[in-house]
Amino acid sequence: MRTLYHIPLSPYSRKVRLALAEKRIPFELRIERFWERRPDFLAMNPACTVPVLQEENGFTIADSYAICEYLDEAYPDMPLFGRTLGERAEVRRLIAWFDHKFHAEVTRNLLYEKQLKRLLGRGNPDAAAMRAGYQNMKMHMEYIGDLAENRAWLAGSQISLADFAAAAQLSSLDYIGDVKWELSEPARDWYARMKSRPCFRGLLADRISGLAPPDHYSDPDF
Template sequence: MRTLYHIPLSPFCRKVRLALAEKRIPFELRIERIWERRPEFEQMNPAGTVPVLLEENGLVIADSYAICEYLDEAYPDLPLLGRTLAERAEVRRLVAWFDGKFHDQVTRNLLYEKHTKRLLGRGNPDATAMRAGYQHMKQHMDYIGHLAENRAWLAGSQLSLADFAAAAHLSALDYIGDVKWELSEPAHDWYARMKSRPCFRGVLADRISGLAPPEHYSDPDF
């Protein structure tokens, strides 16, 4: 069985999990506490980061985008990166938006400060960073709402990796109760559609010891 080394609330790991599940590719999850710097893991990925996908034949693929590119090439029956050059360019642009701009402005300022920092023993949350995260969230929710109102899915007419990248970040933030869904009804409705997909069941079943999600977290009709 192929193995995905992950951290449960990492949006990058969640993106890969969603892609694997959407493509119906069997895999097992293994939590990797990267801060422990396990030598066996760092032999697989010298960068010491997750996610890392270990295939049954021993092939190791590290980095969430590299894994998703690999999955689309190795299992092309359900493409998530688009079919035409234009579609693929737009999917890539939006994946970069969510994994770059959204992560730097929102996810890092909220998830890292409220959860990851405590996990790593790096002190108390930075109130300034958290305020910046909440402020930036409005812009991003507006943008997601704009895309959802004007397209069938975020990148166009087909469900794509762009939807999974956005949903991965939002699901991690929603677990800690930090998504202001009232900011955008179209964004809320799009995410409700994402939560209703079978591939989301594993993510919605996540539970972190000592950190319970809000009641609506697992409810597709929230």
Template sequence: MRQLYHFWLSPFSRKVRLVLAEKKLEFELKAEPVWERRDAFLSLNPAGEVPVLEEEDGTVLCDSAVICEYLDEVYTETPLLGSNAKERAEIRRLVAWFDGKFNREVTDHLLGEKLMKRFFGTGTPDTKILRAGRTNAAYHLEYIGWLFERRNWLAGDHLTMADVAAAAQISVIDYMGDINWSKHPRAKDWYMRIKSRPAMRDVLADRQASFPPSPHYADLDFE
């Protein structure tokens, strides 16, 4: 069986998990403590980063963008990257937005300060960085709401990689309880829609005893 090396709150690991689930591809999760820099894992990905997907034939793929494009090209049922060049351009623009801009301005601030500092032993959370992350999150949620008012999904009429990339980031922030959904009703409507998909079930079941989720994390109808 194919194996996905992941970290449970890595949005990029979650993105690959969601693509695999949407395409109904079986896989085994292998939690990878990247801070330990294990030799066996570094032999798979010298960058020492998750996600890493090892296919059944031994093919090893690194980086969520590479993995997701590979999966969409090889397993063509349930296409997530559009059917023509114009659609693909918009989908890739939004994937870059969430993988890059959102992750840099929101997830790195909140996840980095709240959790990763603990694992890497690099100090206590900086309240200024946390405040900046929450402020930035509000801007991004407004943009999600703006897109969803004009489209059936974020990039157009159908669920695409753009929705998957956004859901991966949002689910991490929501796990930590850093979203005031009452202030972002249109973004909430979109998230409720994708949250109800079967592909999200395993992600919403994620739990860490030392870092529990927000009370509404797994609820499909939430405040």
């Protein structure tokens, strides 16, 4: 069986899970405690990060960017990057926005400080980083709201990996109760539409031992 090595709260793993599910490509999940640096996992991905996708024939792809581009080339039904050069440039600009800018300014300051740091044995949350994360979330929710108000989906008229990249970051934060949905009604409406898609079911069913999500986490009408 095709296997995705992941951890449940990794936004990059979530992006790939959504892309696989949207394309109806069957896969099974395997939790990889990448901080333990398992030798067989290091051989698959010297960067020792999740996600890593292993196809049934053993072919392995590391890094969520490489995996998502691979999925669209290997399984072109239900294209997730747009069709024209202009659409594709806009989808990828927004993927970079959410994977890197949103992650550095919001996700990292909250999810890493509150959860991952403990797992990795790197000490206590940094209060200044957390304040910055909440502060930066405001601009980002407004930007998502602006896009959602002016377009059918974040990158244009079709759903794309830009939507899944954004939803992946937000769903990780939503699990720990850290998304201020009241900051933007259009962003909240767009996320409600994302949550009600079949591809989202796996994420909404996630439960991490010892860390329960807030009640609204799995409710599409939140």
